Amino acid sequence: MSADPTGRALALLSLLQSHRFWGSAELAARLDVTERTVRRDVERLRQLGYPVAATPGRYGGYRLESGAHMPPLLVDDGEAVALAVGLRYAAVAAIDGMEETSLRALTKIESLLPHRLRRRVAALHASVTPVPSPTDQDVVEPESLSVLAAACRDHELVRFDYRAGEGSDTRRLVERHRLATAGRRWYLVAWDRGRDDWRTFRLDRLACPTATGGRFPPREIPGGDAAAYVARAIGSIPRERVATLALSAGLDDLADVLQWVDHSVVEAAAGATVIQIRAEDIGRLAMTVARIALTTSVRVIEPDGLAHTVERLGTHLMHQHGP
Known part of the structure; x- marks a missing residue:
């Protein structure tokens, strides 16, 4: 030494x-x-x-120990590269406000890297291209994420508002166990007190989480692994029916309605967007078309028969509730 x-x-x-x-x-x-x-x-x-x-x-x-102020960090070459790469991809994470903060931190880190490490980081960035989400549908509020993470740590009951995929709103009281990510989406694995069963919740559909102060004894997640449970849960919903729609609105104007729709963008231009939507059956496809039609005019490109199903749905609603 x-x-x-x-x-x-x-x-x-x-x-x-x-x-x-x-x-x-x-x-x-x-x-x-x-x-x-x-x-x-x-x-x-x-x-x-x-x-x-x-x-x-x-x-x-x-x-x-942890102090009142963050002291300078000492990292080796591998840790420095890992920090730079991690910050780069944190900038495209589905957490509101994370992009700007991550890029500021990345600028500071990269300015301090020696030339040999800067070349390694640049090579990694050049060879990997993240695919951005076409809308902000998966964005999670960082405050909600903090509340949920603390509740998982402390085994504390939490209430929140939740909007299901078809748009229905409910109030939930759950025992929070683990958070998991799949692609850009965040999920909570929890025991739902109202349903008396395990459930997964998408965090971008969750609002106003509040810790109640009540505690609970931890339960064992089915299969013992939260990530595997989420993978089974989101993979157990077959969405084999696909429809292509032409919408008379730009993608920015459709963000609010499309955030609740399982879709992908085929083509986007000023005042016109073509999307593909997915659902379990033709009836759910028709309900999705009707939901989108509340925002903009819709033309069904395919499949044959979907437009007729939508018309039948409209006629049925007219007869049930009047014009």
Whole structure:
């Protein structure tokens, strides 16, 4: 180890930033110094504002605690590249406000990288292209995400408003267990008190989550794995029927209605959009067309028979509720 006190202190800080407990003898061995030198270097870090806690005694040692201010971080080459890449793709995450914050942090990180690491990061960015969502339908409020994550951690009951895929609104009281992601979408795996069963909830369809203060004993998620449970849940809904629609509105004007529709954009232009929608059967396709028609005029391109089904649906509603 270098005799330079600054170099030793930086090496010590790098070890302590793992936030694990380090025995005094273990640190001395890793740094190739005496335990007395370790004590001096720890005191030097404290004078610089790093909150290093000490445990006295034969098996004593040191731990870096969380402080009131974020100190400078020391990272190795691999960690620096991982930070830059992670921030780049956090910028396209489905969390409201994350893009600007991530790009600001990425600019700071990349400006500090040495040339050799900057080339590695640039090569990774150049070879991977994320596919953006055509609308903001999957955006999650960061405040909601924080409430849900804290409730999962503390096993606390939470109430929230939830809008189902067909547009119905309900108020739920659930035992929150785990959060999971699938592509750009976030899901909550929870025990629904009202349904007395496990449910998955899309976070972009969830609003006003509030912790009730009530606690619950954790349950075992079916299969024991939240990610596998979500994969089974979202994969268990067959959507084999597909329809192509021409809409007389631009994509920006359709964002509110399309956020509740399983769809993909075929073509988008000023004042005109072509989409494909998916549903379990022709009846649900017709209901989706009717929902979109409340916002803009719709022309069914395919399949044959869907337009007739929509007309029958309209006629039935007219007879039920009057013109």
